[in-house]
Amino acid sequence: MFCYGNDSCARTVYPVTVRAALYVVLGSAVVLTVLGNLFVIVAIAHFKQLHTPTNYLTLSLAVTDLLLGVLVMLPGMSESIENCWYFGVMFCKLYNCSTVLLCTASILNLSFISIDRYYAVCHPMLYPCKITVHTAVFMILVTWCVSSLVGFGMFIRKTNISGIVSFYIPGVIMLGIYLKIYMVAQRQVHTIGLENTSSSKVDKHQRKATKTLAIIMGVFLSFWAPFFILNIIDPFISYAVPPALFDTFVWLGYLNSTINPLVYAFFYSWFRKASQKLLKRKAFQLMGGNSKKLVHK
Template sequence: MVNANFTSPNQTSSNSTLPQLDITRAVSVGLVLGAFILFAIVGNILVILSVACNRHLRTPTNYLIVNLAIADLLLSFTVLPFSAALEVLGYWVLGRIFCDIWAAVDVLCCTASILSLCAISIDRYIGVRYSLQYPTLVTRRKAILALLSVWVLSTVISIGPLLGWKEPAPNDDKECGVTEEPFYALFSSLGSFYIPLAVILVMYCRVYIVAKRTTKNLEAGVMKEMSNSKELTLRIHSKNFHEDTLSSAKAKGHNPRSSIAVKLFKFSREKKAAKTLGIVVGMFILCWLPFFIALPLGSLFSTLKAPDAVFKVVFWLGYFNSCLNPIIYPCSSKEFKRAFVRILGCQCRGMEHSRLTKPDWVCEGSLDILGTVHPVMGELEEGTQLLRART
C-alpha cells in the first residue's frame, strides 16, 4: 500500500518547487527497485502459465494460487512502477486524479493478495480435514465463486477514498499517498490484514493439528496390522518361474509398510507441514505486520507516527511479499518446478500433452501443504521393486 506521506523532506508546498535530485541515489534505488519489480512480474507470470499450460495443475487449489499471482502481477504492473518512480524522484508527477486511482488500485491489489492467502488456508484445511469428501466439497465452480468473493471484498475495502472517505487533498499535487483518515485506516487495516490473518492462523493451526493426529493414528494402525501379520507374500513373475514366496517380516527384515509408509507420512505430513506453514505464515507476518501496525497507529495518534524513512522501509516490505509468493507456494511442488523449467525452455505447448497417463486426481502439482496418500503408494511400489531386485 502507498505511503501516507511519501514525499521528499526538501519539498515545499509550492507547485513550482521541486526537490533536488540525487543522481547517485536515484540510479541505485531505481536499479534495485526495478530488479525487484521485474522479478515479481516474471515470477507471477510463470505461476499463471504453469497452470494454463499443464492440465494436471488445473485444480481448485491452484486456481486460488493463480488468483494470488494475478493480484500480485496486477500490483507489479500498475502500482509498483509508479511507487518506484515516487521513491526515486521524491514527488508525484501524474496529478491528483491519477493519484487517487493509483492509491485505490494499490489497496485493491494488496487486499486481494492477502485474501487469496486466506482462501488458500481455508481450502487446505478442508482438503486435510475432509480428504475423502474434498472433491465434492471444493469444486471448480466453488473455487471460482471464492475468487469472485475475494475481488468483491477487496473492492469494498479499497473504494472508500474514491467515494470521499478520506481527508482533504493536499494543496500540492506533487504529494500522493493513501488516506490518513483515522476510521478508514482502521477499517482497511482490519479488513485487509488483521481479520484475514486471524483466519489464516486458525486454519493453519487446525491443519497442523489434524496432520499430527492423522500421522499418529496411521502409524498406530500400520503397526497393529503388521503385528498381526507374520510374513509378506509377493508373487514374482519372471521368465524362469511363475511364482515364488518371499518371507520378509522376519527372515529378510524388510517391511515396506512400516519402514516406508510410516516414515514417509511422518516426514511428508508433520515435517513438511511445519516447515512450509512456518515459511508461509512467517513471511506473511514479517512482510505485512510492520505496515499494518504503523498505518493505523500513525493515523489515530500523531505522536506515534513513524518517521518517513521507517515508513518507507515497512511500505516496501509489504510489497516484497508479492515477490515471495511465487517462491513460497509453487516451489513447494515439484510439478510447478518442472513447469517453470519447461516454460523457460519455451516448451509450453508440450506440457499440455505431457504425462497423459497420469490421472488428474493424482496431481502432485496441487499445492498440498501436507502431501497426500498417493506418494505413499508410489513409495510402496518402489519398495516392492526393491524386494524383487534383491531376490
C-alpha cells in the first residue's frame, strides 16, 4: 500500500488495535508535554518572587518544550502512526524546520543555563553583577535568533548543519562547564565542612539548583544522543537503518520535553509550592463561580 498522493512511498499499515494503542500512548505524551510546560510557564510568570535570571532561562526552555509539543509532537504523532504525511509538501518543510529550530533552542537554553550555574557556583561574588535580568534576556534573544537561523536555514538554503550546531558542539561545551562546576562544588563542600552559616546554606542551595539543572541537561543529552548518533552512522551503512528505529529514537528525543516538568516537580520545591497555590486558587475561583450561580438562581 502507498501513501495518499505519493505512489513512490511505501506505507506500512499497523493493525487497528496497535494504532489505537499508539494514539493513546503518544497522545498522552503530547497532553502531558503541553500541560506540564504550561504549568511551569504560568508559575514563573505569575509569581514575582520567581522572576530571577535563572528562572527566565527556565521559562524559555519551558516555552520551547511547549511549542515542541504543539508544533512537532502533535503532527508527528499522525505521521508516526499512519506512516504517511498527509499535510502537504510546504507544511512538511515547515514541520522539519520547526523540529530543528526547537531542538536547537532547547540545547542553547541549557547551554546558557549552564553558564548561569557556572557563575553562581564558581564565581558567587560576581554572579549578581554578571548574570542580571538583562543578561538573561540577551541570552534568550541569542537562543531564539540562532535557533531560527539554523532551523529556517534548512528551508531557505537547504543546508543541514543542525547536528553539529544543535547537539554536538553545545553538548561538549555543557559537559565541560558542568565538570568544572562539579569540581568547584566539591572543593566548596570540603572547605565549608559542617559549618552551619548563612553562607553555607546559600552555597548548599546553589549546589542543589546546579544538581537539578545538571540532571535536566543529562536527560536531554541521553534522550537525544541515540538519534544524533544514528543520524551520523546511517550514511556509512548505506542508509540501512529501519525507519521504525529512526522514528523510535526521534520520539525518545521528543519525550525529553515531557520529562522536564516532571524533573521540576520532583526536585524544585518552588515549583511544587507554586503549582499547589495555582491549583488552590483555581479551585476557589470555581467554587466561588458556582456559588454565585446558585445565589443568582
